[in-house]
Amino acid sequence: MTTDLSRRDFIKTTASVGAAAGLASLLPRAAHAASSGYQGSINVYGIIVPTPTQPGPTQLFKQFQQAHPGISIQNHGFTSERFVALFSAALAAGEQIDLLYLNGQDLRRYALAGDLLPLNNTPYLNRFMPLGLTTYTVNKTLWALPSGSTGGFPIFYNKALLDKYHLVAPQTYADLLSVGKALNKQGVSAYTHDGKDIYLWPVWFFTTYAQVTGNKSVQKTQATLQGHGKFTDPEVVEALDLIFNLARNKIFSPDVLSLDTPGAQAEFLTGRAAFWLHYDGIISTVRQAAPPALNPPGMNLDVTLFPWVDKKTVKRQFPGGTGAAIGIYSKIAANRKATAQQLLDFCTTDQADAYLVKNSLSTLGTNIHTQGSSDPVALKEKAILPNMSIYLDWYWPPEITQAFQQGIQAGVNLSKSAKQVSADIQTVFEGLLKSGYKFH
Numbered sequence: 001m002t003t004d005l006s007r008r009d010f011i012k013t014t015a016s017v018g019a020a021a022g023l024a025s026l027l028p029r030a031a032h033a034a035s036s037g038y039q040g041s042i043n044v045y046g047i048i049v050p051t052p053t054q055p056g057p058t059q060l061f062k063q064f065q066q067a068h069p070g071i072s073i074q075n076h077g078f079t080s081e082r083f084v085a086l087f088s089a090a091l092a093a094g095e096q097i098d099l100l101y102l103n104g105q106d107l108r109r110y111a112l113a114g115d116l117l118p119l120n121n122t123p124y125l126n127r128f129m130p131l132g133l134t135t136y137t138v139n140k141t142l143w144a145l146p147s148g149s150t151g152g153f154p155i156f157y158n159k160a161l162l163d164k165y166h167l168v169a170p171q172t173y174a175d176l177l178s179v180g181k182a183l184n185k186q187g188v189s190a191y192t193h194d195g196k197d198i199y200l201w202p203v204w205f206f207t208t209y210a211q212v213t214g215n216k217s218v219q220k221t222q223a224t225l226q227g228h229g230k231f232t233d234p235e236v237v238e239a240l241d242l243i244f245n246l247a248r249n250k251i252f253s254p255d256v257l258s259l260d261t262p263g264a265q266a267e268f269l270t271g272r273a274a275f276w277l278h279y280d281g282i283i284s285t286v287r288q289a290a291p292p293a294l295n296p297p298g299m300n301l302d303v304t305l306f307p308w309v310d311k312k313t314v315k316r317q318f319p320g321g322t323g324a325a326i327g328i329y330s331k332i333a334a335n336r337k338a339t340a341q342q343l344l345d346f347c348t349t350d351q352a353d354a355y356l357v358k359n360s361l362s363t364l365g366t367n368i369h370t371q372g373s374s375d376p377v378a379l380k381e382k383a384i385l386p387n388m389s390i391y392l393d394w395y396w397p398p399e400i401t402q403a404f405q406q407g408i409q410a411g412v413n414l415s416k417s418a419k420q421v422s423a424d425i426q427t428v429f430e431g432l433l434k435s436g437y438k439f440h
Helices: 007-016 057-067 080-092 104-112 130-135 159-164 173-185 202-212 217-225 234-248 261-269 282-288 334-347 350-358 376-383 398-412 418-434
Strands: 040-046 071-077 099-102 145-152 155-158 189-192 273-277 301-304 318-328 388-390
Touching (some): 040 334, 057 071, 057 334, 057 350, 080 104, 099 104, 099 334, 104 318, 145 388, 173 234, 189 261, 202 234, 202 318, 202 398, 217 388, 261 273, 261 282, 282 376, 301 376, 318 334
Parallel strands (some): 040 071, 040 099, 189 273
Antiparallel strands (some): 099 318, 145 318, 155 273, 155 301
């Protein structure tokens, strides 16, 4: 892939993994049926960008087409960082839009803009895990159904590398600084990170903010957006400074701000870094890596949670999400609506979810009965899923997300302090308030 992947692309990729060798038998079969007399195309706009080995939902679309003669499903997929601009252009041009296949981060934007139909009366909601339905409910209205995998960004590490230097995974922040110092003496970084990809930096804030707020990061975020707090509050400053302090102590790779995803992956696989705060698609990446590409002492993949930063009475949480958000465009033509509803049903069945999850070694699907990966590391992640908190930028307005992205990069570059970054973010928020922003 020639472009940097955003965090949303990792979610999209895991949600869209599908028809590699051996998976064809897992594809669900759509029941042959007439689509309410409609003949023609159904247009899907979203973040599905298929590849030859990972066609994902597009393979489901083909199954649906085979069972519905006369129906042609057209996928208009864009990378996450380009989706908003290109979808806005499609709206302005009056293009036919029927189904939206969104990243959860964008769900609130389009729900509040009136671009989605309510789905509260969907008859098969009992197939989904409640967390997904709660996440895609805004103002007591369900706007999209979850699809793909439930998972997030815990800490993956190479236990073989730690064993080589007689180290253990740190349990406290002080331990992390100590382990980082010991690794640096060996020419090894503690953490690699695809820091060139600006979209991935907020996961660090989600991780530290969860602890400093006493596991009330979502509540605090919503309160701040409602005007009952500020982005300059002590917890925000502390959470940011915990990240910047890692840079001050050389915990990150020296060139972290110039590393793309392949670069960070290479550091991790070749033993140049011991830890990676990363999406759980890394399990599949490591399992598929050719052993000769790994430097001694090899790879013994394991997963843990970020160390306690202060009090061990709080939970160590990791940020995550509940799959892609699939919804029906609010201005869909009446004669296409029934067919779009049939497609939505088909793409969110237990069989479809199992198909999307299987090849990615995902920890868990969005459906209650979907079996996730049996990989031992995936099962270990599944055990800590109760510690997952929803990504905060699924609540932030886009301008705040961008301010955090840029601010954290500046802090890790040691060009701004945590207080300066938090003040910059608050300034952006005050500008939004003046322009009429209200959190719903």
